[in-house]
Amino acid sequence: MELRSSAHTDTFARDRLPPREQWPHLTDLGYPDRLNCGAELLDGTIERFGADRPAFRDASGPVWTYGQLRDRVDAIAHALTGQLGVRPGNRVLLRGPTTPWLAACWLAVMKAGAVAVTVLAAQRPKELTTICEIARVRYALCDIRSVEDLTRAGVPGLRVTTYGGDGPADLRQLARPGGAPYPAVATSADDVALIAFTSGTTGRPKGCLHFHRDVLAIADTFSARVLRPTPDDVFAGSPPLGFTFGLGGLVVFPLRAGASALLTDWGGPEQLLTDIAAHRVSVLFTAPTAYRAMLPRLTGHDVSSLRRCVSAGENLPAATWQSWYEATGLRLINGIGATELLHIFIAAADEAIRPGTTGLPVPGFQARVVGTDGAPLPDGEPGLLAVRGPTGCRYLADARQTEYVRDGWNITGDTYVREPDGYFRYVARADDMIVSAGYNIAGPEVEDALLRHPDVSEAAVVGRADEERGEVVVAHVVLRNGVPADEQTVAALRAFTKTRIAPFKCPREIVFHTALPRTPTGKLQRFRLRSGPGSAGPVADLQ
Structure with missing residues (x-):
């Protein structure tokens, strides 16, 4: 026009x-x-x-x-x-x-x-x-x-x-x-x-x-x-x-x-x-x-x-x-x-x-x-x-x-x-796809699995460069009040996600935070999570 x-x-x-x-x-x-x-x-x-x-x-x-x-x-x-x-x-x-x-x-x-x-x-x-x-x-x-x-x-x-x-x-x-x-x-x-x-x-x-x-x-x-x-x-x-x-x-x-x-x-x-x-x-x-x-x-x-x-x-x-x-x-x-x-x-x-x-x-x-x-x-x-x-x-x-x-x-x-019936299903931001050992892993799918655990308040999943696998999955997690940010919680979250998604999609590292970085409009700033651990708790290597 x-x-x-x-x-x-x-x-x-x-x-x-x-x-x-x-x-x-x-x-x-x-x-x-x-x-x-x-x-x-x-x-x-x-x-x-x-x-x-x-x-x-x-x-x-x-x-x-x-x-x-x-x-x-x-x-x-x-x-x-x-x-x-x-x-x-x-x-x-x-x-x-x-x-x-x-x-x-x-x-x-x-x-x-x-x-x-x-x-x-x-x-x-x-x-x-x-x-x-x-x-x-x-x-x-x-x-x-x-x-x-x-x-x-x-x-x-x-x-x-x-x-x-x-x-x-x-x-x-x-x-x-x-x-x-x-x-x-x-x-x-x-x-x-x-x-x-x-x-x-x-x-x-x-x-x-x-x-x-x-x-x-x-x-x-x-x-x-x-x-x-x-x-x-x-x-x-x-x-x-x-x-x-x-x-x-x-x-x-x-x-x-x-x-x-x-x-x-x-x-x-x-x-x-x-x-x-x-x-x-x-x-x-x-x-x-x-x-x-x-x-x-x-x-x-x-x-x-x-x-x-x-x-x-x-x-x-x-x-x-x-x-x-x-x-x-x-x-x-x-x-x-x-x-x-x-x-x-x-x-x-x-x-x-x-x-x-x-x-x-x-x-x-x-x-x-x-x-x-x-x-x-x-x-x-x-x-x-x-x-x-x-x-x-x-x-x-x-x-x-x-x-x-x-x-x-x-x-x-x-x-x-x-989907065949015409519905559109979100996978990830195009730059949020994680390629690990030849597998394409969508961060939001891993986040959804983590959020189903009763101890998880917020979760954000990003990839971290890895010499052997290309990238590994890293989960940044905010726990609900009173839940300890320790190795026992890490093990519980990893076991929980393995029951809901394929094991190769599960986070190899979990970083605990008191809050996740967001823009003034509330959008998650994943680029800040990719730049370094910034951990408020233990970093668990889940190999």
């Missing part, structure tokens, strides 16, 4: 799209040429459901209705364009804990026709400097609690406006609600709405360019067709809004459905369970790690309001799925998404769920398993996952575009198997 004419006067983002021949094949969902996702998610939803419905709430403050949210968003948009000088197409950095104010800033940037660059509150000055350099950011809206590191980043020419403070230049003073409505900029459906940065754990981060139509597409595919929310749902979860899993699950999906969301920063599993009961949360978004952490704490917490639980961000082990189902009666919706595709593209819900698989392509998406040459592989044979649909990878001026997109398909970097 041809690009529609742009409403951006600052064409930086469009000028740095990859060449069209390097784009993935994109499905047209029939959106109009002129489309502003902020207006659709807010003004359009008010037209359908009314202004008096609850929209956002935080842990302690009053509920914002849709009408109150629009008043605040329009006031921020007026401040952006009138007092701060933001033009359509300018990049605006957004930084802060997950709050209704951060979400309102994002919506205001959308309505103003600017480009949102939402970053994590946990990112440090050097990371912020790199992101601002890549995206040429000159404006920032930042929670006063998160401004120190942004100031220390020393980004040349960056104009930072804080919110949550008391000064006259604070955004809340500049953007007092009650003024004139803000007429949303008539952006093109193909204008860049946001630049989402990959975590950058293995090199320079990549900026992923997503259009206004992409934002609505994730709501009109996964959310509408698999999650199926209702206007009475209350959404909540742990992912921050700087993580596209969180942006979709806590802002885009509830607003598109006329529902509400609890927007509060991650306070640990105990706090999340408390929030579920206090706010009658019905739709939950979090990672497998959090579901495992909540399991032993369920007693004494009321989770009866939950009806939908979505797991993404990393592989969901079958053992975790089964334990959650037995404890709550709820079927976890497993999903795989990517920053490059904005949100989830393979999943299943309700009776279609098959524990141990990710699921089926979300309606609107296609998926297949291919070899390194790009040719489709037969069912049952592991290979690279290839996906295409209404969203796809468009890196910001990055030569790695041709690594991710091949022959019109997004190659996600995951090893999968397609």
Whole structure:
């Protein structure tokens, strides 16, 4: 499809799209040429459901209705364009804990026709400097609690406006609600709405360019067709809004459905369970790690309001799925998404769920398993996952575009198997396959076996170079409280895994930790485990 004419006067983002021949094949969902996702998610939803419905709430403050949210968003948009000088197409950095104010800033940037660059509150000055350099950011809206590191980043020419403070230049003073409505900029459906940065754990981060139509597409595919929310749902979860899993699950999906969301920063599993009961949360978004952490704490917490639980961000082990189902009666919706595709593209819900698989392509998406040459592989044979649909990878001026997109398909970097009935089963990240003495061993399979042991809280499996075998399997394990990190436990874990997987797959070394290294978004940093033992306990050589 041809690009529609742009409403951006600052064409930086469009000028740095990859060449069209390097784009993935994109499905047209029939959106109009002129489309502003902020207006659709807010003004359009008010037209359908009314202004008096609850929209956002935080842990302690009053509920914002849709009408109150629009008043605040329009006031921020007026401040952006009138007092701060933001033009359509300018990049605006957004930084802060997950709050209704951060979400309102994002919506205001959308309505103003600017480009949102939402970053994590946990990112440090050097990371912020790199992101601002890549995206040429000159404006920032930042929670006063998160401004120190942004100031220390020393980004040349960056104009930072804080919110949550008391000064006259604070955004809340500049953007007092009650003024004139803000007429949303008539952006093109193909204008860049946001630049989402990959975590950058293995090199320079990549900026992923997503259009206004992409934002609505994730709501009109996964959310509408698999999650199926209702206007009475209350959404909540742990992912921050700087993580596209969180942006979709806590802002885009509830607003598109006329529902509400609890927007509060991650306070640990105990706090999340408390929030579920206090706010009658019905739709939950979090990672497998959090579901495992909540399991032993369920007693004494009321989770009866939950009806939908979505797991993404990393592989969901079958053992975790089964334990959650037995404890709550709820079927976890497993999903795989990517920053490059904005949100989830393979999943299943309700009776279609098959524990141990990710699921089926979300309606609107296609998926297949291919070899390194790009040719489709037969069912049952592991290979690279290839996906295409209404969203796809468009890196910001990055030569790695041709690594991710091949022959019109997004190659996600995951090893999968397609079962004969069409279900897709996760094997490993392509770079997490361990080749030991000629055997291909998937780390997640070994992790799943370990997690079935009652003494194991977390497990991560990686390969370590070995002169004799090429690689050996090393398990990094967090034990439950009170379990000794000794040789007896090592022997028990090894014996246990041998009853569940082939002996050649069992870990030859076990390293005990008090915690596993993770990114601010909760993803496991396996590269740090590969770099050395970092043991918090004994290292057992299980030859």
